[in-house]
Amino acid sequence: MKELAYVRASDPAQAVATVADDPDARFLGGGTNLVDHLKLGITTPGTLVDISHLPLDGFEETADGLTIGANVRNSDLAADRRVRAGWPVVSRALLAGASGQIRNQATTGGNLLQRTRCVYFQDPTTPCNKREPGSGCSAAGGYGRYNAILGASPACVTVHPSDLAVALAAVDAAVLVLGPGGRRRIPAAELHRLPGDDAEHDTVLGHGDLITAVELPASALARRSTYVKVRDRASFAFALVSVAVALDLAEDGTVTDVRVVWGGVAHKPWRAERAEDALRGRPLTEAAVRAAADAELASAAPSSDAGYKVPMVRNATALAFRRLVPALAEEDR
Amino acid sequence: MDTTIELTVDGERRAVTVDTRTTLLDALRERLGNTSPKKGCDHGQCGSCTVLLDGRRHLTCLALALSYDGAEITTAAGLARDGLHPVQQAFLDHDGYQCGYCTPGQVCSAVGMLDEASRDAPSHVTEDLDVPTTLEDLTDSEIRERMSGNLCRCGAYPGILAAVRQVAGA
Structure with a gap:
């Protein structure tokens, strides 16, 4: 590991100023991803600004919902009674990720800013445009089972690993950011970006931008929500694909409003808007859900290695809706 | 760069001098001689370095020691201080x-x-x-x-x- 300086931040504004003034400085939160990257030589910062002791670790009930401090641990967020009742997809997504130990350590903000688990990104001996811009993409012609099927570019074909980010996009959450230019509020669904010709940046945040909180707005949609994750093993693995669904259903079974967000398929949580449009205002049936998923998947461009993700995400979407409306499968039989 | 921090390990307050890069696991094993937590993968994937940190189960391999100045740590050895847990x-x-x-x-x-x-x-x-x-x-x-x-x-x-x-x- 390269030598580095360590600064324990005393308040958020000072932390932001310290990082903003030093291109070689990085924030350190729970450390579950960054410390590993230091060991692997994936990133070599000169200074770590430790934000894990900042008082950003509370829950605040607001008129619109619940505000979660960026340092709230994944385990505490998942277990919170208000979150379990009002935003079950958030609890479910967190519980489907990592291990008990890591959830006790990993933070809300850090979860959103974790980096890809692409095997080439994590291996500094191979070219990777995300790790070393301009060096090329090894995954495009290499081991491709985990690659994106939507929104990829020649520069980068990887997917974003956060389960929480997928869930937040499904409940219209917002991310509060303190940066060198002041405070701003970013819809969670707009935090992450597609690679285009700039694979280096995972999000729209700039150097020195610090996530301070996440806002969860209360809604009928959020209350009826769930998360389905498909993995190579039963637990403690990243998603092959995942699905967050939030559903507001009228008494007659018509879809009043819906969110469908996919993980494991793109460089960002993939809001399946075409699928949502196909479902909104119509009676909810299993056939309608599958047709809606197909409408979204019409633009999928999987490599042969990742082709299995197309039927997998369609099936996982149908399963998510069945979990929310158990009668669905019965009706179609 | 060396810094001295304080950890309470298995009920004992200990001062330990660590580099900015020293993990909690290496501080426990190599500097304090507590070999109860094990180095398995050293990448957060195996759990063999798990301790109880401020009462919760926690990895020590993905933790920089400096970040845990003042923490209270119980290892498996510490659980057996008054007979087996x-x-x-x-x-x-x-x-x-x-x-x-x-x-x-x-x-x-x-x-x-x-x-x-x-x-x-x-x-x-x-x-x-x-x-x-x-x-x-x-x-x-x-x-x-x-x-x-x-x-x-x-x-x-x-x-x-x-x-x-x-x-x-x-």
Whole structure:
């Protein structure tokens, strides 16, 4: 590991100023991803600004919902009674990720800013445009089972690993950011970006931008929500694909409003808007859900290695809706 | 760059001088001589370095020691200070190990996990998030899921499961 300086931040504004003034400085939160990257030589910062002791670790009930401090641990967020009742997809997504130990350590903000688990990104001996811009993409012609099927570019074909980010996009959450230019509020669904010709940046945040909180707005949609994750093993693995669904259903079974967000398929949580449009205002049936998923998947461009993700995400979407409306499968039989 | 921090390890306050890059695991093992937490993968994937940190199960390999100045740490060795902890006794009763390398991490993880479950923490396999979690609800699949951060390459999982089940009283 390269030598580095360590600064324990005393308040958020000072932390932001310290990082903003030093291109070689990085924030350190729970450390579950960054410390590993230091060991692997994936990133070599000169200074770590430790934000894990900042008082950003509370829950605040607001008129619109619940505000979660960026340092709230994944385990505490998942277990919170208000979150379990009002935003079950958030609890479910967190519980489907990592291990008990890591959830006790990993933070809300850090979860959103974790980096890809692409095997080439994590291996500094191979070219990777995300790790070393301009060096090329090894995954495009290499081991491709985990690659994106939507929104990829020649520069980068990887997917974003956060389960929480997928869930937040499904409940219209917002991310509060303190940066060198002041405070701003970013819809969670707009935090992450597609690679285009700039694979280096995972999000729209700039150097020195610090996530301070996440806002969860209360809604009928959020209350009826769930998360389905498909993995190579039963637990403690990243998603092959995942699905967050939030559903507001009228008494007659018509879809009043819906969110469908996919993980494991793109460089960002993939809001399946075409699928949502196909479902909104119509009676909810299993056939309608599958047709809606197909409408979204019409633009999928999987490599042969990742082709299995197309039927997998369609099936996982149908399963998510069945979990929310158990009668669905019965009706179609 | 060396800095001196203070850790309470297994009930003893200890000063330890560490580099900015020293992990909590290396501080415990190499600087303080506490070899109870084990270095398995050193990348947060195996759980053998698990301790109880400020009361919660926590990895020590993905933790820079400087960030934990003032922390209170209990290792598996510390759990046995006044005789074997019930979880340790249960691992003996059910042969919850073969080579023993993962065992200190398994034991700390089980102690932390049982505490989480007794405080209404749900898991991935919990069917209904509205129903309070209790120790008595810990089915085999709940125990397996909650212990999934600890690998045992000898494959002593049936014994580990039986040991944890005994302590949970499920």
